[in-house]
Amino acid sequence: MDALLKVKDLNAGYEFTNFKTWAVRNVSFELNKGEFLGIAGESGCGKSTLAFGVIRLLMPPGKIFSGSIEFNDIDLMKIDDESLRKMRWKEFSMVFQASMNVLNPVLKVRTQIYNSIKYHVNMTESELEKRAKELLNLVNVSSKYLDAYPHQLSGGMKQRVVIAMALALNPKLVIMDEPTTALDVVVQRRILQEIDELRRQLGFAIIFITHDLSLLVEISDSLAIMYAGQIIEKAPSEKLYAKPLHPYTYGLMHSFPPLVGKRQKLHGIAGRPPDLSSDIKGCPFYPRCEKRINGVCDIENPKLVEIESEHFVACHLYDGK
Amino acid sequence: MNYVKLFFKNRKSAIGVIIFLSFVVIAIFAPWIAPYSPNSMAFTPLQGPSWKHWLGTTAVGQDILSQVIWGTRLSLMVGLITGGIATAISVIMGLTSGYLGGITDDILMTITNIFLVIPGLPLIIIISAFIVVKGVWTIIFVISLTGWAWGARTLRSQVLTLKNRDYVKASVVTGESSAHIIFSDIFPNMLSLVVANFFGAAVYAVLSEAGLEFLGLGDSSAISWGTILYWAQNNQALLFGLWEWAAVPGLLIALLGMSFALMNFAVDELTNPRLRKR
Amino acid sequence: MKYILKRVIFFLITLWAALTINFILPRMMPGNPAEVMIAKFQGRLNPQAISALEIAFGINTHESMLAQYWDYLGRMATGNFGISVSFYPTAVAQVLAQAVPWTLGLAGISTVIAFILGTLLGIRVSWKRNSASSSFAVPIAFFLNSMPYFWFALIVEYVFAFVFGWFPLGGAYSSSSGLSGLALVWSVLYHAILPAATIIITAMGGWMLTMRNNMISVLSDDYITFAFAQGLPEKEIEMNYAARNAILPSFTGFAMAIGFVISGVLLTEIVFSYPGVGYLLYQAVLNIDYPLMQAIFLFITVAVLVANFIADIVYVFLDPRARSGGE
Numbered sequence: 001m002d003a004l005l006k007v008k009d010l011n012a013g014y015e016f017t018n019f020k021t022w023a024v025r026n027v028s029f030e031l032n033k034g035e036f037l038g039i040a041g042e043s044g045c046g047k048s049t050l051a052f053g054v055i056r057l058l059m060p061p062g063k064i065f066s067g068s069i070e071f072n073d074i075d076l077m078k079i080d081d082e083s084l085r086k087m088r089w090k091e092f093s094m095v096f097q098a099s100m101n102v103l104n105p106v107l108k109v110r111t112q113i114y115n116s117i118k119y120h121v122n123m124t125e126s127e128l129e130k131r132a133k134e135l136l137n138l139v140n141v142s143s144k145y146l147d148a149y150p151h152q153l154s155g156g157m158k159q160r161v162v163i164a165m166a167l168a169l170n171p172k173l174v175i176m177d178e179p180t181t182a183l184d185v186v187v188q189r190r191i192l193q194e195i196d197e198l199r200r201q202l203g204f205a206i207i208f209i210t211h212d213l214s215l216l217v218e219i220s221d222s223l224a225i226m227y228a229g230q231i232i233e234k235a236p237s238e239k240l241y242a243k244p245l246h247p248y249t250y251g252l253m254h255s256f257p258p259l260v261g262k263r264q265k266l267h268g269i270a271g272r273p274p275d276l277s278s279d280i281k282g283c284p285f286y287p288r289c290e291k292r293i294n295g296v297c298d299i300e301n302p303k304l305v306e307i308e309s310e311h312f313v314a315c316h317l318y319d320g321k
Numbered sequence: 322m323n324y325v326k327l328f329f330k331n332r333k334s335a336i337g338v339i340i341f342l343s344f345v346v347i348a349i350f351a352p353w354i355a356p357y358s359p360n361s362m363a364f365t366p367l368q369g370p371s372w373k374h375w376l377g378t379t380a381v382g383q384d385i386l387s388q389v390i391w392g393t394r395l396s397l398m399v400g401l402i403t404g405g406i407a408t409a410i411s412v413i414m415g416l417t418s419g420y421l422g423g424i425t426d427d428i429l430m431t432i433t434n435i436f437l438v439i440p441g442l443p444l445i446i447i448i449s450a451f452i453v454v455k456g457v458w459t460i461i462f463v464i465s466l467t468g469w470a471w472g473a474r475t476l477r478s479q480v481l482t483l484k485n486r487d488y489v490k491a492s493v494v495t496g497e498s499s500a501h502i503i504f505s506d507i508f509p510n511m512l513s514l515v516v517a518n519f520f521g522a523a524v525y526a527v528l529s530e531a532g533l534e535f536l537g538l539g540d541s542s543a544i545s546w547g548t549i550l551y552w553a554q555n556n557q558a559l560l561f562g563l564w565e566w567a568a569v570p571g572l573l574i575a576l577l578g579m580s581f582a583l584m585n586f587a588v589d590e591l592t593n594p595r596l597r598k599r
Numbered sequence: 600m601k602y603i604l605k606r607v608i609f610f611l612i613t614l615w616a617a618l619t620i621n622f623i624l625p626r627m628m629p630g631n632p633a634e635v636m637i638a639k640f641q642g643r644l645n646p647q648a649i650s651a652l653e654i655a656f657g658i659n660t661h662e663s664m665l666a667q668y669w670d671y672l673g674r675m676a677t678g679n680f681g682i683s684v685s686f687y688p689t690a691v692a693q694v695l696a697q698a699v700p701w702t703l704g705l706a707g708i709s710t711v712i713a714f715i716l717g718t719l720l721g722i723r724v725s726w727k728r729n730s731a732s733s734s735f736a737v738p739i740a741f742f743l744n745s746m747p748y749f750w751f752a753l754i755v756e757y758v759f760a761f762v763f764g765w766f767p768l769g770g771a772y773s774s775s776s777g778l779s780g781l782a783l784v785w786s787v788l789y790h791a792i793l794p795a796a797t798i799i800i801t802a803m804g805g806w807m808l809t810m811r812n813n814m815i816s817v818l819s820d821d822y823i824t825f826a827f828a829q830g831l832p833e834k835e836i837e838m839n840y841a842a843r844n845a846i847l848p849s850f851t852g853f854a855m856a857i858g859f860v861i862s863g864v865l866l867t868e869i870v871f872s873y874p875g876v877g878y879l880l881y882q883a884v885l886n887i888d889y890p891l892m893q894a895i896f897l898f899i900t901v902a903v904l905v906a907n908f909i910a911d912i913v914y915v916f917l918d919p920r921a922r923s924g925g926e
Contacts, residue, residue, distance in 0.1 A: 057824065088828060119830065120830065447893065531749075537884070
């Protein structure tokens with residue numbers, strides 16, 4: 001298959017005057033055209049940093065320390081600001097957390113949709129209007145809201161408008177950073193289904209960031225689990241769901257109520273993730289792991305290796321040590 | 322918290338603290354630093370700067386440098402005391418209004434907004450003009466009275482956010498007294514804002530005091546930077562080419578004001594994560 | 600609309616408060632200071648004027664405080680501010696009317712210029728936060744902002760009017776008679792340059808620092824990052840996304856800021872002997888002319904209230920959230 005995005009050895013984090021955090025540590029992965037990749041992990045595991053990082057959208061103090069990001073064979077780390085600006089939205093767009101105030105409070109929805117289009121393609125006023133209506137239609141928002149201000153929309157509607165904007169230029173990749181988190185469960189599910197339908201219809205790829213694994217298992221093609229800035233397991237969704245290999249993945253899956261089947265007692269994972277501003281020796285999950293191997297796991301950080309076809313895991317339980 | 326440490330590491334506050342401390346040292350050791358008595362009229366009047374009188378002499382033959390050094394005391398004192406009183410009023414108004422809410426809040430906030438809108442200096446001028454007995458305490462009183470409103474407003478909104486924090490709600494549920502909640506749950510958490518406010522009020526006080534004395538509404542026999550400027554202006558120092566007489570005290574007022582402003586900004590920067598240097 | 604109505608009510612309450620302060624102050628002071636004033640002008644005022652003053656300040660009266668207050672409000676409502684003792688026998692209203700245009704012209708124009716320049720500078724330095732010019736501009740703004748305005752005025756006057764002689768030392772227009780038409784306009788502008796420059800430079804620092812802080816705060820808002828994600832041009836983000844939002848608190852904090860500016864204007868006028876309200880206030884203070892002082896205080900309060908009211912209207916215009924009722 002064709003890879004759309006190739007991320008290699010990405011290190012990113014936040015640089016303050018007196019300290020630095022490495023929120024993303026040596027992350028490598030590939031994303032195919034039209035693929036739906038879910039990235040899951042607890043809050044603070046670096047998944048949002050990764051999401052912003054791969055499209056070079058980390059705002060200071062956020063920073064990419066090293067690594068390469070290739071989008072459609074263009075190295076995003078090497079291109080100049082203006083070319084990057086032109087690629088944005090046209091090639092890849094992003095939907096932020098619904099809780100965030102992503103829409104400019106002082107501009108009408110119309111202006112904001114127009115802006116997202118008109119700086120990339122030449123369109124007349126009436127073409128813009130036609131496209132804006134089309135987009136709102138796509139996400140089931142009445143076009144009468146074109147002249148509304150963001151504060152006049154409900155949370156769900158705002159998020160739909162943002163999704164509509166993200167699709168305005170038919171990008172090849174849409175990154176979604178917990179796009180439904182702040183919404184209520186019913187709206188969450190509905191929006192998610194709509195997103196998936198749109199993807200099938202329009203054929204863009206999605207990187208979907210969430211802390212709620214249960215949200216993704218049904219619709220994403222593949223899943224990556226992040227812990228302490230690293231991808232510790234990645235596999236096609238069914239595989240990962242049926243047979244989680246990493247003890248952390250296993251724990252994560254059992255800390256959410258299952259979607260199907262009997263309700264069982266939840267057991268969360270004891271302990272806290274490590275501090276990302278310090279160096280971590282050995283496996284970052286070592287202190288919390290129930291299956292740790294003393295003398296191995298606390299010494300060497302396992303690499304992400306392909307155990308079965310397309311099933312990657314970073315754990316000493318599987319690398320024969 | 323390590324805010325105190327950060328406060329001294331921050332470049333803005335470090336500069337502010339250094340300027341401020343220099344003035345404190347000058348104020349404390351004024352009798353030893355000043356070459357002459359500030360009131361002594363033993364010298365030839367209206368001299369320009371010389372080795373004997375670095376800043377020259379006044380129209381009645383006083384040494385200006387000595388006056389400037391002694392003047393530090395009064396200017397600094399008025400700034401600190403007025404800043405303190407104004408902040409105290411802000412805290413009381415802000416806490417009461419924010420914590421009690423309801424009609425008390427409405428009334429106190431209306432009063433605050435009125436004081437905010439009524440222009441400070443003209444009000445100070447008119448009050449001082451009616452007060453027959455002029456003196457430092459009159460000035461402190463008048464400036465405090467007009468300088469608390471902005472602080473009260475910012476502190477109130479801080480109280481409103483703190484009131485909704487879990488630990489405060491918990492105290493309410495467990496039936497702690499209002500006084501306990503205000504002083505041990507809310508107040509400690511707004512200390513930085515109170516400190517920032519103090520510095521802000523101190524800037525206001527230093528500048529207002531100078532303005533008031535310059536207009537002759539202070540006690541013109543006391544020695545402060547403001548009164549030195551007043552006498553300089555009254556004797557047309559600048560037109561006689563004695564520019565040091567007016568330039569130096571004004572510069573010092575600006576420096577003192579700036580040191581307070583820098584410390585104010587630094588506290589703001591340290592406690593408001595958005596303003597923190599990236 | 601509800602928002603505007605609330606502002607109108609507040610406007611009226613504040614006006615009433617200012618009127619009441621004027622009424623209470625002289626009556627509250629031990630040894631009514633107005634009596635001292637009347638005694639001082641005894642020989643120069645006619646009996647009618649004296650009794651009018653006595654009524655105004657509650658001396659030798661058998662009326663109750665409330666009745667006095669009621670009378671007083673009536674007089675204020677009809678614009679009867681009494682007679683100026685230092686400009687005897689001219690009415691206070693008349694004296695004031697001559698000074699007002701000068702102040703409105705000088706203060707109005709320079710405040711608007713200072714606001715625009717300061718705000719633009721604030722936008723620039725926060726957008727280019729790490730540039731050399733920013734690290735240069737911010738400390739200077741700090742210094743300008745902590746300067747006693749009148750002192751800066753003195754220095755400006757000394758350097759540019761006295762030492763270099765480029766500008767007149769004071770006044771509002773050339774005293775040589777027979778100036779008319781363009782020559783007069785030119786003379787007025789020429790005299791206004793130094794005081795205006797003083798006000799602009801000192802007030803600008805404050806606006807700049809305010810705008811810079813607002814901008815920095817807004818720059819970490821999500822809609823800014825989102826705007827970058829959309830690949831909008833920097834200029835568009837800087838102005839229509841960041842500055843457009845950052846300017847809003849400048850309007851809500853206008854009340855305090857304008858107070859500072861007014862103080863600056865008053866003192867600047869005094870230094871430059873500019874025949875506006877500030878200079879008049881100074882003369883009133885020197886001559887203990889209480890009726891004139893009170894009228895000036897009222898006028899300044901009303902002027903500030905009006906300025907605030909305009910700021911409120913502009914704010915409503917700029918912030919759609921205020922327009923639809925909520926705050």
